[in-house]
Amino acid sequence: MSWLGPDEWQAVALSLKVAFWATALSLPFGVFAAYALSRWTFAGKQVVNGLIHLPLILPPVVTGYLLLLTFGARGPIGGFLAQFGITFAFQWTGAALAAAVMAFPLMVRAIRLSMDAADPKLEQAAATLGASRLWVFVTITLPLAVPGIITGAILAFAKAMGEFGATITFVSNIPGQTQTLPSAIYAFLQVPNGEGAALRLVVVSVVIAMSALILSEVLAKRAAKRVGGQ
Template identity: 60%
Template sequence: MSFFQLQPHEWQALSLTLRVGAVALLFAVPLAIAVAYVLARYRFPGHGVLNAVVHMPLVLPPVVTGYLLLLGFGPRGPAGVFLKETLGLSFAFNWTGAALAAGVMAFPLIVRPIRLAFEAVDPKLEEAAASLGAPRLVTFCVVALPLAFPGILGGAILGFAKAMGEFGATITFVSNIPGETRTLALALYTATQTPDGGPIAIRLTILAAIVAFGALIASEVLARRMRARLGGGDD
């Protein structure tokens, strides 16, 4: 077998990683946009508290975040029991839990660039649209959101990269189950703990680097096209 030929379980880890990252972004990005806009545009009692809570996953040990997820969304956790009984959703020791852990850990990295992008948008543009009778939601969608799109894209790419590499919270919350929760990061960890696992670890490292590099290139191309449409041109 060629050194660079991926084995079935390695393809499985890659497929699971991409699925986990995509699902994590699907739910994290819309919430991050809303939170970032609120933090950028409004000042209210508890503003600092909300900002601190959003960034907690950055400063907490990932294992602590994973344990908190297990307490809240595990089989006996209040959120886990509620979602299981009402929607049939189960997170603990399931790939959906890996997506939840990845989304939580990536969330502050998504929020930060989006907030900066909203802060860079001149509020007078939104005020002008509102003065013409546009509802607040329409003003947000037509004015603020397109102008902040490069920041949103950047946040999404950072979040995807974090989701791909997430390890501590994932292994604590959903364990390391082949075919179910073993993402690239967990597969790489498993390979380093296995005799003769060096070639596998090297292949997985190269694979993760290629996927991450491809995502960064794609984000740069999309951001340039968006800036060109908005009249900013290429850098």
């Protein structure tokens, strides 16, 4: 990417960093949430399902503002964490949090669909033979859900790379600190003669998004074949 300028490359690198951590840290929670929605029956299940998918429906700016109220320096969680030197607002960590929240529904949905498609009789048979619920999950449910986990993780990564509304509301658009790829595109479009830089970043965005979609399809198919072969 030598054709990118220093500021452009900085935005791409920060976006990759934000997307990686947003995906990696939310993946365990995504697997747990998908398993709970797919296998458990509990009071308020539809409410939980609605809350998980709410970021898909709400305007991203609303999600970002809610994050600012909650995790800002004066927020109930942000104020508490600030006592230990942990801050999110106007930091790259906040960008990762915003990206994770916005991408979480896509991740959970992909994993849940994979778990729903798995034959529950296999789990029932293992439980009948005396296997614990945790062992059944680790040895049967989780391997069968691998295609969905791969798809969900890659789609979440791609979504995190392109997140804009919630991120700019929560952490602003600070070059070198919170200016991710979409924020940089927006910033370049606001200044004279910035169209060239914006266009280059648009090309990078399209390439990354298409690569993620193709990779998710290829890896999910390979994982499905392996699971089917077993």
